[in-house]
Amino acid sequence: MIPLQAAAMALVAFFALAVVLTREIVRLAMISSAYALTLVVLFVIFQAPDVALSELVVGAVAFPLVIVVAIVMQRGGE
């Protein structure tokens, strides 16, 4: 494994831990989006651009969007 790949994996591990340790839900939406972005970088480095694109649209766009809508609904639409 070359250093770049190792660095990308370490970054993913770091953000994965951050997702688990985040308790506040708005922050969770943002941090999980950032985690998805690190996964995208990992997939690009491992030469899987198709998977990277799928992860980008689902993890960094669609999932946080649904979470944010859910948060607003749960707060009674403020």
Added chain:
Amino acid sequence: MTRRGRLALFAVSAAGLSALLLWAVAGLPDFGHFQGRYGATLNKVAVSERHATNVVTAIVFDYRGIDTLGEEFILFTSVIGVALLLRETRDETGRIHDAVRSDALRLVGIAFAAVLFTIGLYVVAHGPITPGGGFQGGVVLAGAFTLVYLAGDYRAYRGLTPQPALDFVEGAGAGGYAVIGIVSMLLGSAYLHNFGPFGTPGTLASAGTISMLNLATALEVTAAFVLLFTEFLEDLQLTREQSA
């Protein structure tokens, strides 16, 4: 169980899990040395047989096209489920007011939506050629519509995405995929078998049914995600009205 006991249990299981994981990772083939016969074969034949330079798309829409049909209908049924659950509880009000009042934000948002829409079309159209395809491009296209709403123009968003059109496009996308498979059968081959026309590899008009199935998927995914977002949005508005 005491905190100490839980920590001890965690330490033991974490050590066990990481040992197993490291063992598994050490047994993986080196990067770029995949041994599977299936992958090597497809890499060799996809371009010459199907004229698709993106082998991933060729696999998704051709060699395992029937799995993708299943995935398509997973998305289709889940969106139907959401629509059924949420539409029942409200009547059409259409009284959502634009939350954003800043002209600058609107302008930038709409401009970005146009750029995003173009990127989405590009990703869809080049599915058989470069990384991307109907699914990824479809979500980007849906994201462009969402951006119109986020930039503050709910009326423009609903104008761009009328409910009957969304329902129709979603059904046409999912149904179109299945119908293309039936056309293969009418032409005397297996369900979803690629019948061409194959065109020149590397150009937009290539790869035969891969391009058509790619397009059907793009329609389905775009409409499904926009529909999903709209349903949540309308339900949100209902929550707001009830709490007001």
